[in-house]
Amino acid sequence: xxxxxxxxxxxxxxxxxxGGRPGKAALGIGRSGAADRRAFALAxxxxxxxxxxxxxxxxxxxxxxxxxxxxxxxxxxxRCSGTAxxxxxxxxxxxxxxxxxxxxxxxxxYVAVRGGIAVTAVLGSRSTDxxxxxxxxxxxxxxxxxxxxxxxxxxGVDVAPVREPxxxxxxxxxxxxxxxxxxxxxxxxxxxxxxxxxxxxxxxxGLQLEGFTSSRVRSDELPSEGLVRGAVQIPPxxxxxxxxxxxxxxxxxxxxxxxxxxxxxxxxxxxxGQALRFRPVRS
Amino acid sequence: MRLLPSGSTAVLVEVDDLDAVLALYAxxxxxxxxxxxxIVPAAxxxxxxxxxxxxxxxxxxxxxxxxxxxxxxxxxxxxxxLPVTYxxxxxxxVGRQLGCDTGEVVRRHTEQQWTVAFCGxxxxxxxxxxxxxxxxxxxxxxxRTKVPAGAVALAGEFTGVYPRESPGGWQIIGRTQVSVFDxxxxxxxxxxxxxxxxxxxxxxx
Numbered sequence: 001x002x003x004x005x006x007x008x009x010x011x012x013x014x015x016x017x018x019g020g021r022p023g024k025a026a027l028g029i030g031r032s033g034a035a036d037r038r039a040f041a042l043a044x045x046x047x048x049x050x051x052x053x054x055x056x057x058x059x060x061x062x063x064x065x066x067x068x069x070x071x072x073x074x075x076x077x078x079r080c081s082g083t084a085x086x087x088x089x090x091x092x093x094x095x096x097x098x099x100x101x102x103x104x105x106x107x108x109x110y111v112a113v114r115g116g117i118a119v120t121a122v123l124g125s126r127s128t129d130x131x132x133x134x135x136x137x138x139x140x141x142x143x144x145x146x147x148x149x150x151x152x153x154x155x156g157v158d159v160a161p162v163r164e165p166x167x168x169x170x171x172x173x174x175x176x177x178x179x180x181x182x183x184x185x186x187x188x189x190x191x192x193x194x195x196x197x198x199x200x201x202x203x204x205x206g207l208q209l210e211g212f213t214s215s216r217v218r219s220d221e222l223p224s225e226g227l228v229r230g231a232v233q234i235p236p237x238x239x240x241x242x243x244x245x246x247x248x249x250x251x252x253x254x255x256x257x258x259x260x261x262x263x264x265x266x267x268x269x270x271x272x273g274q275a276l277r278f279r280p281v282r283s
Numbered sequence: 284m285r286l287l288p289s290g291s292t293a294v295l296v297e298v299d300d301l302d303a304v305l306a307l308y309a310x311x312x313x314x315x316x317x318x319x320x321x322i323v324p325a326a327x328x329x330x331x332x333x334x335x336x337x338x339x340x341x342x343x344x345x346x347x348x349x350x351x352x353x354x355x356x357x358x359x360x361x362x363x364x365l366p367v368t369y370x371x372x373x374x375x376x377v378g379r380q381l382g383c384d385t386g387e388v389v390r391r392h393t394e395q396q397w398t399v400a401f402c403g404x405x406x407x408x409x410x411x412x413x414x415x416x417x418x419x420x421x422x423x424x425x426x427r428t429k430v431p432a433g434a435v436a437l438a439g440e441f442t443g444v445y446p447r448e449s450p451g452g453w454q455i456i457g458r459t460q461v462s463v464f465d466x467x468x469x470x471x472x473x474x475x476x477x478x479x480x481x482x483x484x485x486x487x488x
Contacts, residue, residue, distance in 0.1 A: 022320055022321060024321070026321070026323055026476055027474075028402035028403050028406045028407055028408050028409075029406045029407075122466060123466070134406060134466075175290060177290075178288055178295045223326035224325050225330065226324075226325055226403075228292060228332055230291075248404070249404075250325050250404070258289065258291070261291045
């Protein structure tokens with residue numbers, strides 16, 4: 001009989017995520033997947049999982065699980081308070097619990113189990129796309145999550161000494177976007193010369209950032225065009241959106257900048273109220 | 284074509300018109316440059332999403348520039364026929380905009396052949412252009428908070444079918460029972476770029 005985990009509590013938002021649905025944007029299907037790809041990948045590596053194995057993405061902690069069988073788990077990303085190890089594989093015996101408190105820094109914690117979370121895949125992925133409403137439902141208390149068997153050898157690593165999410169102002173590399181010329185000549189320096197604060201309206205679709213003051217110099221409509229995560233888009237409201245995993249496949253508002261893809265995982269760990277600053281780089 | 288910066292993993296190609304989009308998309312689909320993991324056509328652009336472990340943006344840019352837009356041959360695509368009941372709330376408004384009666388709107392919609400130019404907005408939502416053209420319909424000044432699944436609608440030069448209930452600002456002229464996006468079907472999306480579509484008045488053969 002295969003293993004399972006019973007969900008006792010979920011915190012503000014817990015979803016199942018994996019590598020998402022790449023390659024389907026021409027059908028209007030976004031990639032979705034883990035918002036912090038690096039932390040997701042590390043969690044699976046620590047357990048000798050298939051790199052595509054699904055995990056739980058836990059927002060602001062609060063997840064509580066009971067193991068119905070002996071399992072091996074690992075958490076990565078934001079370190080939650082509690083006694084469980086972090087960035088390390090550990091065994092959980094039958095009937096034992098994994099209880100995550102709130103993180104002191106960072107926003108998203110990845111909880112992986114050796115074998116992967118084996119809920120039903122949709123369009124080749126177990127990711128919950130919160131924009132398109134595709135994939136498994138949001139995880140709820142009382143859910144019984146089946147554990148799969150997508151494994152190879154354990155790596156023999158006790159702990160991964162990776163850099164953990166920070167709580168102060170975070171610096172992000174930004175490149176010029178395709179429609180920077182839709183704004184006045186101060187736009188680039190406006191974007192890169194002062195911090196922005198992440199608003200509480202932020203979610204898996206994107207971070208909302210107040211404080212962009214540059215004006216549009218074009219009044220016509222921009223035909224919708226493809227975009228990827230990291231895009232910094234300016235809608236008519238002037239509140240910039242920094243797109244994350246569940247971004248729309250195309251957008252009709254100008255994108256003035258792009259966070260370097262290697263820094264977008266940092267964006268997934270920013271909390272409402274936290275500040276970020278864009279550092280200009282060339283591609 | 285103009286190549287625009289689109290982050291560290293993608294290149295945005297802007298062209299003059301929708302025909303050029305379709306030609307470029309067909310050329311790229313036929314022989315995708317190495318390391319391109321997704322190609323996203325839209326009204327005036329094609330976005331190429333790359334894997335930085337396999338290729339550089341410079342190499343992809345070079346490969347794109349070498350593609351010719353002269354060959355506007357489209358690969359053979361399936362033809363889908365959709366039965367539509369033309370009783371949409373905006374049918375009268377559309378007639379007024381186009382300067383004809385609602386019967387004429389229906390006649391044009393059903394007689395012309397349509398092609399999916401690109402998708403976006405939601406899984407399975409295709410933007411269809413007519414082979415004969417002649418459509419330029421304004422969106423509704425205030426979008427509806429709920430457009431039902433299966434609604435057949437118009438905006439600009441395009442027609443589309445809403446795959447599921449959602450907000451929407453297009454002009455609704457009818458409804459179809461056919462589910463254009465169904466996860467239980469293989470493939471789930473009826474519309475992909477290049478799919479050819481004909482609409483028929485439901486109840487008539």
